[in-house]
Amino acid sequence: MKPWKMSRRCLAPILILALVLAAQAVVGENLLLLKVSPASPRVVDAVAAAGGRVVQELNTCLLVRAKATDLPRLRGAGLACEAVGDPDGDASYFLMHSPLRAPVRGTESGLVHLRLEEDVWLLVVRDPDFRSRLVQPFRLKALWLDAALPAAARQPAPSRERALRPLQDNDIAPLVAAVSSDRLRADIQSLQDFKTRFASTAECEAAGDFLLRRFQELAGVQAYADPFVFESHYASRNIVAVIPGQTDPGQVVLACAHYDSTSNNRYVAAPGADDNASGTAAILEMTRILAGAKFDFTITLLCVSAEEWGLYGSAHYARQARAQGADIIAVVNLDMIAFPGTLKRELDVIGNYNSTWLADRFITAAAPYVGIRLDKVINSSLTWSDHSSFWDQGYPALCGIEDSINPYYHRTTDTLDKLDLGFALDATRGALAAVADLAQPLSMPAPPSGLRARSQVSFSLFLSRKTVYLDWHAAAGTIAGYHVYRATEPHGAYARLTGQPIAARAFTDFFLLPDQAYYYVVTAVDSEGRESNYSQEVRDDQDN
Numbered sequence: 001m002k003p004w005k006m007s008r009r010c011l012a013p014i015l016i017l018a019l020v021l022a023a024q025a026v027v028g029e030n031l032l033l034l035k036v037s038p039a040s041p042r043v044v045d046a047v048a049a050a051g052g053r054v055v056q057e058l059n060t061c062l063l064v065r066a067k068a069t070d071l072p073r074l075r076g077a078g079l080a081c082e083a084v085g086d087p088d089g090d091a092s093y094f095l096m097h098s099p100l101r102a103p104v105r106g107t108e109s110g111l112v113h114l115r116l117e118e119d120v121w122l123l124v125v126r127d128p129d130f131r132s133r134l135v136q137p138f139r140l141k142a143l144w145l146d147a148a149l150p151a152a153a154r155q156p157a158p159s160r161e162r163a164l165r166p167l168q169d170n171d172i173a174p175l176v177a178a179v180s181s182d183r184l185r186a187d188i189q190s191l192q193d194f195k196t197r198f199a200s201t202a203e204c205e206a207a208g209d210f211l212l213r214r215f216q217e218l219a220g221v222q223a224y225a226d227p228f229v230f231e232s233h234y235a236s237r238n239i240v241a242v243i244p245g246q247t248d249p250g251q252v253v254l255a256c257a258h259y260d261s262t263s264n265n266r267y268v269a270a271p272g273a274d275d276n277a278s279g280t281a282a283i284l285e286m287t288r289i290l291a292g293a294k295f296d297f298t299i300t301l302l303c304v305s306a307e308e309w310g311l312y313g314s315a316h317y318a319r320q321a322r323a324q325g326a327d328i329i330a331v332v333n334l335d336m337i338a339f340p341g342t343l344k345r346e347l348d349v350i351g352n353y354n355s356t357w358l359a360d361r362f363i364t365a366a367a368p369y370v371g372i373r374l375d376k377v378i379n380s381s382l383t384w385s386d387h388s389s390f391w392d393q394g395y396p397a398l399c400g401i402e403d404s405i406n407p408y409y410h411r412t413t414d415t416l417d418k419l420d421l422g423f424a425l426d427a428t429r430g431a432l433a434a435v436a437d438l439a440q441p442l443s444m445p446a447p448p449s450g451l452r453a454r455s456q457v458s459f460s461l462f463l464s465r466k467t468v469y470l471d472w473h474a475a476a477g478t479i480a481g482y483h484v485y486r487a488t489e490p491h492g493a494y495a496r497l498t499g500q501p502i503a504a505r506a507f508t509d510f511f512l513l514p515d516q517a518y519y520y521v522v523t524a525v526d527s528e529g530r531e532s533n534y535s536q537e538v539r540d541d542q543d544n
């Protein structure tokens with residue numbers, strides 16, 4: 001046998017193996033954008049376990065970035081996976097909401113559309129002028145394939161309500177009474193008078209200047225512009241007003257509305273009276289009124305730009321907030337609040353699962369002050385406005401929007417004369433009441449400090465029981481007494497243990513399960529019955 005024959009026989013399998021390994025290496029590096037269904041916390045966990053990252057949550061499916069080599073594990077976990085894109089490629093990706101069956105004109109390459117759900121499409125875009133091929137009405141959200149949703153974005157998080165005292169009568173009524181429909185009308189007119197507010201136009205920047213001046217006129221407000229670049233070569237600005245909190249300024253309640261507009265002739269005429277001068281006017285009016293009051297927490301009022309291009313302004317703001325570790329406890333987004341239609345005067349309050357508590361709290365806080373119906377909608381597929389940018393960063397957020405379909409929306413005919421200022425007045429009042437409640441008016445007593453919880457377990461033949469001894473420091477001001485609350489998980493659902501406020505600065509909790517950990521907070525109640533925020537939480541079995 002000649003040496004070269006033998007070596008070729010030996011080499012052949014090695015070469016094949018090397019080729020297979022090389023091919024695997026290439027495939028393994030390959031990133032895929034997958035549509036994974038169904039969408040549930042279990043599936044989210046399975047995606048994470050298989051090495052995937054959730055890029056977008058929808059009601060019935062997830063968009064997931066994963067390596068090609070992760071696919072067998074995902075499919076092995078019983079998930080339906082369909083490759084819908086290539087994160088390493090040169091395309092841009094958008095979600096589009098459109099009720100149309102054929103939302104895209106023509107069939108040329110450069111714009112691929114795939115239906116993900118009823119009314120929800122994935123656009124794979126290689127032509128920067130793709131918007132001219134979309135059939136109105138459409139609502140766009142640019143997808144950030146490099147990002148991953150934090151776990152908090154996809155799971156219920158009732159604990160975010162921990163920072164808030166129980167809802168009660170307080171100083172909100174006079175704030176709500178100050179909302180003026182004449183001012184809302186004048187501000188919608190001013191914004192409409194810019195002719196167009198399509199982001200990237202000089203007119204939109206002039207509208208931004210107008211909003212910045214309005215914020216700067218208010219005492220007690222820190223106003224600034226927040227510039228950003230989008231789609232490589234366009235620029236615009238969010239306009240921001242900050243009312244610093246008095247007690248705990250690190251906790252932030254944020255209200256926002258986009259001030260940019262679009263239409264079927266967007267560079268020339270996009271009055272955007274309902275969409276969304278109405279929400280922007282509400283933000284201006286809320287800022288004016290809230291600046292005259294004091295709150296425990298910081299209130300940020302945000303006028304967003306480039307929403308119509310694909311939520312660029314809010315994505316810029318929310319990604320930056322998350323990167324800086326901002327503690328935004330709640331976001332209230334207003335988008336189209338002045339066209340109730342003829343049948344029902346109803347404002348939808350839209351949240352994802354993580355924001356369910358916020359939608360409930362908003363409705364409870366707002367309902368006493370409005371003559372319109374407030375309808376809770378929990379649906380993570382409703383991603384077409386700025387609340388969705390905050391969902392993506394794990395912040396609880398909701399959108400207040402008229403329930404009816406405005407036939408003038410995204411048209412040159414979306415003008416003030418079509419609007420119902422009475423409905424906008426009620427929507428603004430409701431949002432103001434909710435934001436004031438969330439930010440916690442300062443006139444309330446301060447919470448007690450120095451809470452300690454020491455526990456002792458007593459054993460007997462048949463029964464072991466735990467006793468927890470609580471004490472705390474006196475709260476500042478004139479305090480009539482204290483309430484004690486207990487939960488069985490951290491920041492869980494607190495149950496009040498005291499019927500009437502107790503005068504003592506100590507409390508003993510008897511007959512508890514020895515193996516269960518208990519979590520306590522206390523509040524202070526003043527002579528007028530107003531209750532403070534919760535104190536710091538303590539756990540019973542820790543040294544404190």
Ligand SMILES: [Zn+2]
Nearest residue numbers: 275276335336
């Ligand atoms: Zn809008």
